[in-house]
Amino acid sequence: MQDQNIKEIVIVGGGTAGWMAAAAFSILLRDPTIKIRLVESDEIGTVGVGEATIPHIRYFNQLVGLDEKEYLRRTNATFKLGIEFVNWGQVGDRYFHPFSPYGVNMDGIHFHHFWLRHIQNPDAAPIDDYNIQVLASKLNKFAHPQPNLRGSPLANIEYAYQFDASLYGKYMREVAESRGVERVEGKVVEVRQRPEDGFIESLKLESGETVAGELFIDCTGFRGLLTEQTLKSGYDDWSHYLPVDRAVAQACELAGPLTPFTRSTAHKAGWQWRIPLQNRLGNGHVYCSDYISDDEAYDTLKSGLDGAPISDPRFLRFKTGIRKKPWNKNVVALGLASGFLEPLESTSIHLIQTAIARLMTNFPDKIFNERDIEYYNDRTLAEFEQVRDFIILHYCATQRTDSPLWNHVRTMDLPETLRQRIDIYKENGRLYRHDNELFGEHSWFAVFEGQNIRPKRYHPVINHLADDMLEKRMTEIRRAMQKCLEQFEDHAEYLQKRT
Template sequence: MHSPLKKIIILGGGSSGWMTAAALGKILKNHPCEIQVIESEDIGTVGVGEATIPQILLFNDLIGLDEDTFIKRTKGTFKLGIQFKDWRKVGHSYYHAFGEVGKNMEGVHFYHYWLKMRQQGKAAPLDEYTLSSLACNEKRFMRPFDAGNSPLSNIAYAFHFDAGLYAKFLRESAEGHGVVRTEGKVSQVTQHPNGDIRSLILENGEEHQADFFIDCSGFRALLIEQTLKAGYEDWHHWLPCDRAVAAPSALTEEPWPFTRAAAQQAGWQWRIPLQHRVGNGHVYSSEFMSDHDAERTLRENIDGELLADPRLIKFVTGKRNKFWHKNCLAVGLAGGFMEPLESTSLHLVQVAISKFFSFFPFQTPTQSDIDEYNAQMDFEFTRIRDFLILHYHVTEREDTPFWRYCKNMSIPDTLQEKIDQFKANGRINRFNNELFNDLSWFEVMYGQGLRPEGYNALADIFPDDELAKRLEGIQRVVRKSVDYMPSHAEFIANTCPAKP
């Protein structure tokens, strides 16, 4: 008979630790398994994961968070997409918008019809058919509601929030489901003869044993790497940015419903508006820019007054060779790091947790389950990796050594195959339910300047005149829908304003 897990220790708090604790506490509330979080207030967290993607709504629903309360408590705002400024070339910008683009017809994606008509000069810019893009431009927002076939029925959105406040909010949720928090720093990790982790010994001498351990210790990876030597796959040659300097600033205008990613000489800078401040960070490659110049670039491109001194963060983009090794699971930065270009950090925490539930073990995990979990997480990371590389590699910029390197570097075969297929006929195949769907790939490929030679042959099923009228009709409906939406600031003020 298999013995159930009796105790799980999560090492580390922050967003990843408390997301894990909140989910385990909720799902295992009727399971005889103790959940303990060991963290130290003396150990800081990276805490820059303030932008998300729509999948986080599923996580918040899983743990039972009320959305308005969540926004109020985290001083959050809403997000309809990401604006990429100066990536294709200086002076050019585009949106990777959430949700629908146009309307699919007769089983063919809208963008194929649009490509056909655009190549003939008979279609407006893509934004004119995309509710989220227009709403971003005009700083409008609302949640979806039942409006029939209107785009207002299918508004996809995510959030910006204060990561520290989010962790605190999640901690309350977790402790409400019986999760126990212990303050302390780990001084020693003991192991069983077979290499499994046995216990964590704290600096005050306390020893805490468990059947299973989840490493949320961040870049330190105290358990999965320092103890179990799981190994790390470095993707620096494809994603050369390895540092970020971050600082909050005062609001100078009403918050936008989008994240801005503005390309710089050796990387890019994020701008994330919250209700009480703006989050800023300059991600860059230390091979192409000094720390001093990086901080100067950050300061020069911030509108409001700095609220704190800039903080330097060093990282290596890549992933753990084994996310689950023996009786230890790595979640968050302990498992790998993907720069926040597409706001995937917290999503990867969410994926790690959900897949862990799919393979939730007894006291003695099955190796085949561990191997399959690792394979699935490897797939998640590598497909996101390819999507991030796309932004750097497909560009017209050659104005700095950094951009010349990115444009001319070799890329993974999996990404090259996607690019070649798109160039030929505009087709994009979403493989095995990878995170970013065909619309996301299309928006970024086209936005970065990639132009296909053709389109799906089925786009010819409508005569050109009829197709032109259909596109004009879609454009009118999208425009009317955006006009119906209140401003982002007005929506927040009426539904979920944070306390001053």
């Protein structure tokens, strides 16, 4: 029987996506006869501005065998407990989206329902007092989880990292090459297809070298050299929901305390990120070109820097959406080649990670079963749509009326999947998590409450609880949070001890 196993994998494009894929394949594909090559050119730059992550990155780092201390040193990383949002509900508002849930679920009901009942008491404490990560963030403190303390908030601390994406890509390259991945330097000048079915057969490089393969991974960024320029996979444009289409990024000197969180500050035509690393602050202004010029956008960014600029501004253009076929024939697109969702919730690297995991689950042989490909594409689309809806919520939940952008997003038509969630929450505070989606109930609640959307009612089942018992429970939870907070240390000092 003819061997149908894939023996030659070609990754086109390096950067974070390409080298993450190479590192993962070098570990998960245990067959030593499989040849993995990555084709990239030193002359072609990478986007490399995404520096904030969500907790799932820790599992990928563990998969590829990274030691956290070395990783922190190698990527100038800091710890991240969540995101602070400024000016999103109304100008002057601030709230946190933490990685960990609020309080403790009770009687099979989510905690936020108990708080929604409790907040009817004018002396009730704010929601932030029920989340250890929000409390720690406000004090610029951090601690690792202590899983041996079952039942304690310290056991379930969720955290991610803020790091230099270009250094992370180089680190992944070292990991991949140490496990046998071959890097091929050169520009692709021709993509050759099989005449009988259009599958990619080989790449011709500027040097004249030919690189043949059986499975190709497209990590060529927005241009999508294989998936779009060659296979014409098509693109679903979501810019009518998420109209920001440009960004300008610039690093500056460190200033102020080293915060264990990313900050997103809404401006009149977009928003600005602030990401603290060990050696600098990463900054960027994401904006809609319909409402502001590039020069004005850069002026807005400069006026919001905490320190002196230490790099030239870098402008980027993008269109929010997803490839209609992230997997097309024998090409799987990863990273920006597969689609783009703005970096508001730091999901870019996560979507690379889950795509790699999904590909491994559905890893093909030379037959390339079309049903597997359809399933992969369906699940990829579902994941992108779920993240898309969560990001749209930040915009449509605003009360701002001070500029055309906010007037547009506040009143625009919404995807039905998001409209249903909003209508249900506004009525009775209920939140649902579908198909183990990325953002859970506490994340949706953080945005709703943070942007001043409070439901008419809470879950009726909790009305059996007497007022004095509810007060006692809420007091005990706050006391436990404050007690656990004593275990946290200054973020900068904590980081210094571990690097």
